[in-house]
Amino acid sequence: MPSTLELLEEHRLFGGWQQRYQHASPVLNCTMTFSIFLPEPKSDAPPPVLYVLSGLTCNDENFTTKAGAQRVAAELGIVLVMADTSPRGDDVADDDGYDLGKGAGFYLNATQAPWDRHYRMYDYISEELPALIADNFNVGKRAAIAGHSMGGHGALMLALRNPERFTSASALAPIVNPCDVPWGIKAFSHYLGDDRSQWLQYDSCWLMRQAQQQVPMLIDQGDSDQFLADQLHPERLQQVAEEMGYPLTVRIQPGYDHSYYFIASVIEDHLRFHASHLFG
Numbered sequence: 445m446p447s448t449l450e451l452l453e454e455h456r457l458f459g460g461w462q463q464r465y466q467h468a469s470p471v472l473n474c475t476m477t478f479s480i481f482l483p484e485p486k487s488d489a490p491p492p493v494l495y496v497l498s499g500l501t502c503n504d505e506n507f508t509t510k511a512g513a514q515r516v517a518a519e520l521g522i523v524l525v526m527a528d529t530s531p532r533g534d535d536v537a538d539d540d541g542y543d544l545g546k547g548a549g550f551y552l553n554a555t556q557a558p559w560d561r562h563y564r565m566y567d568y569i570s571e572e573l574p575a576l577i578a579d580n581f582n583v584g585k586r587a588a589i590a591g592h593s594m595g596g597h598g599a600l601m602l603a604l605r606n607p608e609r610f611t612s613a614s615a616l617a618p619i620v621n622p623c624d625v626p627w628g629i630k631a632f633s634h635y636l637g638d639d640r641s642q643w644l645q646y647d648s649c650w651l652m653r654q655a656q657q658q659v660p661m662l663i664d665q666g667d668s669d670q671f672l673a674d675q676l677h678p679e680r681l682q683q684v685a686e687e688m689g690y691p692l693t694v695r696i697q698p699g700y701d702h703s704y705y706f707i708a709s710v711i712e713d714h715l716r717f718h719a720s721h722l723f724g
């Protein structure tokens with residue numbers, strides 16, 4: 445039976461519709477919100493979907509309102525689904541830091557108390573949300589995934605673990621090696637515990653070395669990004685890709701920082717990259 449969605453907002457946009465919905469999530473054991481851009485249909489064929497994952501402190505609205513992706517998504521006929529970054533609600537565990545707890549779910553299934561009651565973002569993004577979208581909207585089977593920073597980690601990691609689900613993956617300033625950078629070490633210690641062998645399943649550098657099936661990938665990274673030296677290290681994934689013959693393109697963009705000004709500047713290329721695989 446189709447899940448119940450409550451429409452919170454709706455706006456006409458570039459000939460399509462920008463909508464925001466709330467729903468009960470059995471996987472996360474809380475109420476969740478997502479945004480969706482539905483372009484004007486280009487043909488009788490149901491359109492493909494690009495899932496978009498955001499970074500630390502974000503919800504579904506950061507990308508929706510700041511990335512400027514809808515004009516090109518409308519032109520290409522791609523549905524955009526903007527997910528939240530963690531479970532939400534008053535009874536959901538949280539932390540004072542911006543990089544743990546609400547807004548910082550790291551797209552994993554937590555195993556440690558108190559996080560394990562709600563923090564199952566891996567299952568939510570890989571299973572529950574796609575099923576909800578398929579049940580409630582006229583969309584095709586083809587899907588791609590993109591993300592920024594912590595969301596870039598989520599997009600690359602989810603595509604590496606589910607290569608049959610995604611025609612392509614792309615990331616803007618992603619965390620590629622969470623097992624070995626401060627943001628990832630802090631989050632994984634709390635959510636997954638001290639046994640670092642349990643962390644590897646969420647680390648794109650490790651996953652790419654194990655990959656049996658390839659998903660075309662694009663990464664854009666600004667060289668004036670304030671988090672580049674400490675947290676991001678795209679060269680580590682590029683090195684693995686070169687060793688493994690994995691189809692990853694990394695582009696270093698001069699002068700750009702970590703902000704949505706950077707995202708807005710390169711998002712068109714990401715949409716066209718995904719279109720070349722979604723419609724290929």
Ligand SMILES: N[C@@H](CCC(=O)N[C@@H](CSC=O)C(=O)NCC(=O)O)C(=O)O
Pocket residue numbers: 498499500501502506510542592593594595702703704
């Ligand atoms: N407030 C923090 C930094 C938080 C931050 O920069 N968040 C980024 C994502 S960082 C990686 O996941 C973001 O997208 N923010 C939302 C926005 O709209 O810009 C600090 O004080 O350092």
